Amino acid sequence: MSGVGIGQRPENRRQRAVKVMWTAVWLAYLGAPVNDLLHGGHAVGVQVLGWTGLGCFVVWYMLLLFRTGRGERTGLVLGSLAVLAAESTLLALTLGRAWLVLFVYVSIASGAALPPRLARWTIPGASALLTALALVVPGGSSFIAGLLVPALLGGFAMTGVRELIRTTIALREARATVARLAANEERLRLARDLHDLLGHSLSLITLKSELAGRMLPARPDEAARQVADIEKVSRQALVDVREAVTGYRRPRLAEEIAGARAALTAAGVSAELPAEPGPPGVPEESEAALAWALREAVTNVVRHSGARRCVVGLLHRRTLEGPVLELSVEDDGSGDPTAGHTPGNGLDGLTERLEKAGGALEAGRVRGGFRLVASVPAGPVADIGSGA
Incomplete structure (x- = not known):
């Protein structure tokens, strides 16, 4: 990813650079103090x-913003803001009205670094100190209107941003908790199903094995019948386990759409996906084949295409053979998944899976990218009109 999401800390140098640049953009308003130092006629020592002083202010301000939300004590943050306010006061009194703009940054830092219950006092406090100094510094009263509104609005806007970040982090943590609980529930369900499937069969196999052992060598014919029963029970148990595992492994279109959205977003690809997984009544085999097609297509986009945009479409239409559900995945990349592929894998395997479900696959280069279209029988859908 090229940027940093709300509530996420930079994970690499590129993301840190992006965050620093985004924060540094707002330092453009320090042009007034810089211009004063360059053209204000101050002595060399004063310059x-x-x-x-300006360098120390910027470094302190940036550190305060970047350390926000990392568990610092409120007292330490208040002390840092007091240092910024004191430095701003000293610079404004000694160098002139151009330095009053520093209080806008003090107000913004208050909103960004402090909880709302404290920021609602420190922001007006910084604005009041700005107003008082503007009345004292020569010519500063003309700056009140231009600086007071940005100080108040910027400070309180940052409290909203802080709350948004806090809420976003809480939502991410809640989502991770829900995912863990869902995984635990799925493991428990798998354990229960395997117990129900195998418990009786394994118990019967154990019992018949003991009977066969006791019958040998005196009654070999009866022992052979017990061994035949053991073979029959074990084969049925194997069939039951395979059916259960197939059910667990069968992908669902709604889940694959959500997974595709997450994968494309994580890869920095702009994604457009359908909000709904298709009409009701689609056979499970058709839905599973289409879900595999979406997974394979998105994997190719992420790994091989170099695309910046991917559009996924899902269309229900009627044909002479009956209703059909059609999935299209189109990207603007330069890669071609059909080039140099191994037979039996990738698109070949996907074609076989779709044909087994009664569907078909079309894939190839289009103008400006690559397009994959998979279609499967949708079954009779009585409540669907002429199309969706």
Whole structure:
């Protein structure tokens, strides 16, 4: 990913650079102090002190913003804001009205670094100190209107951003918890089903094995019948397990759509996907084949295409052979999954799976990218009109 999501910390150098650049954009309003140092006619010593003070202010401000939400004590944050306010006061009193803009950043840092219950006091406090100094510094009263509104709006806007970040983090944690609970529930269900499927069969196999052992060598014919029963029971148990595993492995279209959205987003690909998994009444075999097609297509987009955009469409239409559900996946990449593929894998295997379900696959280069179209029988859908 090229950027950093809301509530997410940078994970690599590129993301850190993006965050620094995004934050540094708002330092453009420090042009007034910089212009004052360059053209304000100050002595060399005053200029050196001014540049040093401005540099220290920017570094302290950036550290305060970047450390926000990492568990710092409120007292430490309040102390840091007090240092910024004191430095801003000193620079404004000694160097002039152009330095009053620093209080806008003090207000913004208050909203970003403090909880709302404290920020609602520190933001007006910083704005009040700005107003008081503007009345004291020569010519500063003309700056009140231009600086007071940004200080108040910027500070309180940052409290909203802070709450948004906090809520987003809480939602991510809740989503992870739900996923863990769902996985645990699925494991418990699998354990229960395997117990129900195999418990009786294995018990019967054990019992008949003991009987056959006791019958040998005195009654070999009866022992042979017990061994035949053991073979019959074990074969049936194997069939039951295979059917259960097939049911667990059968993908669902709704789940694959959600997984495709997550995979494409994680790969930095702009994704357009259907909101619904299709009409009701689609046979399970058809839905599973279409879900496999979506998984294979998205995997190719992420791994091989180099695409920046991917559009997934799902269309229900009627043909002479009956209703058909059609899945299309189109990207704007330069890769071609059909080039150099191994027979039996990838698109070949997908074609076989779709044909087994009574469907078909079309895939190839189109203008500006690659397009895959998979269609399967949708079965009779009585409540669907002429199309969806």
